[in-house]
Amino acid sequence: MNVSNTTPSPILTLHRISKRYGGVTALENVDFDLRAGEVHGLVGENGAGKSTMMKLLAGVYSDYEGEMHLHGAPVRFSSPADAQAQGIGMVFQELSTFQHLSVAENLFGRLLPARRGLVDRKRMNHEAQMHLQQLGLEIDVTTMMGHLPVGTQQIVEIARVIFSGAQIIILDEPTSALSPPEIRRLFDFIASLKTQGKSLIFISHFLEDVLEISDRITVLKDAHQVAVLEAKDSSKHQLVELMIGADASILQQSYEEESQIAEEHAVGDVVLAVEQLTQQGNFRDVSFELHAGEIVGLFGFMGAGQIQLARCLFGAEQFDEGVMRLNGRSLNFHNTTQAKTAGIAYVPENRHDSLMLQQEIYKNITLAHLPRLLGRLLNQKAEVDIASTQIKNLHIHPPRPTLPVGALSGGNQQKVVLAKWLTQTPKLLILNEPTRGIDVGAKDEVMTIVNSLRDQGVATLLISAEPETILSIADRALVMRKGRLTAELTGSRLTKENLMTYA
Ligand SMILES: Nc1ncnc2c1ncn2[C@@H]1O[C@H](COP(=O)(O)OP(=O)(O)OP(=O)(O)O)[C@@H](O)[C@H]1O
Ligand SMILES: [Mg+2]
Numbered sequence: 001m002n003v004s005n006t007t008p009s010p011i012l013t014l015h016r017i018s019k020r021y022g023g024v025t026a027l028e029n030v031d032f033d034l035r036a037g038e039v040h041g042l043v044g045e046n047g048a049g050k051s052t053m054m055k056l057l058a059g060v061y062s063d064y065e066g067e068m069h070l071h072g073a074p075v076r077f078s079s080p081a082d083a084q085a086q087g088i089g090m091v092f093q094e095l096s097t098f099q100h101l102s103v104a105e106n107l108f109g110r111l112l113p114a115r116r117g118l119v120d121r122k123r124m125n126h127e128a129q130m131h132l133q134q135l136g137l138e139i140d141v142t143t144m145m146g147h148l149p150v151g152t153q154q155i156v157e158i159a160r161v162i163f164s165g166a167q168i169i170i171l172d173e174p175t176s177a178l179s180p181p182e183i184r185r186l187f188d189f190i191a192s193l194k195t196q197g198k199s200l201i202f203i204s205h206f207l208e209d210v211l212e213i214s215d216r217i218t219v220l221k222d223a224h225q226v227a228v229l230e231a232k233d234s235s236k237h238q239l240v241e242l243m244i245g246a247d248a249s250i251l252q253q254s255y256e257e258e259s260q261i262a263e264e265h266a267v268g269d270v271v272l273a274v275e276q277l278t279q280q281g282n283f284r285d286v287s288f289e290l291h292a293g294e295i296v297g298l299f300g301f302m303g304a305g306q307i308q309l310a311r312c313l314f315g316a317e318q319f320d321e322g323v324m325r326l327n328g329r330s331l332n333f334h335n336t337t338q339a340k341t342a343g344i345a346y347v348p349e350n351r352h353d354s355l356m357l358q359q360e361i362y363k364n365i366t367l368a369h370l371p372r373l374l375g376r377l378l379n380q381k382a383e384v385d386i387a388s389t390q391i392k393n394l395h396i397h398p399p400r401p402t403l404p405v406g407a408l409s410g411g412n413q414q415k416v417v418l419a420k421w422l423t424q425t426p427k428l429l430i431l432n433e434p435t436r437g438i439d440v441g442a443k444d445e446v447m448t449i450v451n452s453l454r455d456q457g458v459a460t461l462l463i464s465a466e467p468e469t470i471l472s473i474a475d476r477a478l479v480m481r482k483g484r485l486t487a488e489l490t491g492s493r494l495t496k497e498n499l500m501t502y503a
Helices: 050-057 080-085 103-108 121-134 150-163 180-195 207-213 236-244 249-256 306-313 336-342 361-367 370-374 380-393 410-422 440-455 467-473 496-502
Strands: 010-021 024-035 039-043 065-070 073-075 088-091 168-172 199-203 216-221 224-230 270-279 283-291 295-299 321-326 329-331 344-347 428-432 459-464 476-481 484-490
Touching: 010 050, 024 050, 024 199, 039 050, 039 207, 050 088, 050 168, 050 199, 080 088, 088 150, 103 121, 103 150, 121 150, 150 168, 150 180, 180 199, 180 207, 207 236, 216 236, 224 236, 270 306, 270 459, 283 306, 283 321, 283 459, 283 476, 283 484, 295 306, 295 440, 295 467, 306 344, 306 428, 306 459, 336 344, 344 410, 361 380, 361 410, 380 410, 410 440, 428 440, 440 459, 440 467, 459 467, 467 496, 476 496, 484 496
Parallel strands: 024 224, 039 199, 039 216, 088 168, 168 199, 295 459, 295 476, 344 428, 428 459
Antiparallel strands: 010 024, 010 065, 065 073, 216 224, 270 283, 270 321, 321 329, 476 484
């Protein structure tokens, strides 16, 4: 039998799907199909409708127009459990792990059947360990989820969906918290799932990744499906054109450039000096200085200690030894309020740590500085005014201060996190993966803002595990490996290769 010329029939189809949130049209007459054993990439700018489409597939929303067929039969999932029961599993863009439960408990979603009324923890832990080992992961499964770095949590989350037995696996921005070696491992794993006949939908703003692992790619733009391409015949250039329209040539340039050469910037006085800072088990003997008007990258893979270091600088954790000085004054914060008062702003890696999703955009933006604002006339109008300026500066879309943050697309939520910290200009700004999961337009905007803060004399520490992020904006980069600073890179030595070598 010769099947090589026939197109495999899809196992899942969406036909003329439309979805509205109140007055917002998130999807309009969209068609989509998925084949057995296929990796189907899904790309589009922030707000294009990618997550919405996947949520319909995963049973999160059932109020849509159009038809869905699974294995040829019409379906309309009434709940995520319903979709799961029919073999569809989704890893959400926003981590949905249970922070206070162990890795094993998260992996199983529920506890294994009890024996004589007792939870069979031993068996659960053993099976969890085995599952993760198949993924090449060496994690202590009894660790509480909240104690793991976001990247590891992301992998556990993916593992959970995979081992729930899903036939169709949706990955919404799965790599944005992962280091390059972890991404490789995930891609290898995706390839092996494919050979088992599973189908995957892969959403990412990293177009090279999408081109590499997808068989076909669907492009969404402004709620519409604008193309379905064979990945092997497509280029990044082509995807960008379809995503943003042919007119946006500047944006296109930044999508396609790997990095820009940082210009030389005049730097001011030392703002932050750390001397032999040590936190037992996490980092040791870390010394460096940060000047006013300088952006310094802090590069390292997951678990190199950079996050703990940053959290110590912000008073969220304490260091054991060493000295930290801000504008010459030796400080040792016991909490984040002290750090905020001293002029330090910290944008954390997981945006949900600092957002109240049910609350209005304006409340989220003004929250970080309520005590200061309180001294003045605090009324809703004052808050909305402050927020409106930020919404405008950061191009938060839709520009409605009274909308709950949870109604924004992922990229726009990230802008709200930034906005929150920019209502007052800090002395020291610590950014932890500030452009994760946001499209290039938003990325450019964030970078422009960080640049303008540099011009205002802010000292910025930019933490990222993505070499491109650091190269695009940092004047200098520090590299950490296993809790130690291994390199300081400037000028022509500041290259992707060197970052990766020392990390
Ligand atoms: N719960 C909601 N209520 C109201 N509007 C929403 C809601 N969720 C999404 N939207 C809107 O629907 C549109 C599509 O959002 P969606 O999250 O699907 O975009 P996306 O392509 O996943 O973007 P991103 O790359 O930023 O994650 C956006 O305009 C968004 O603001
Ligand atoms: Mg999304």
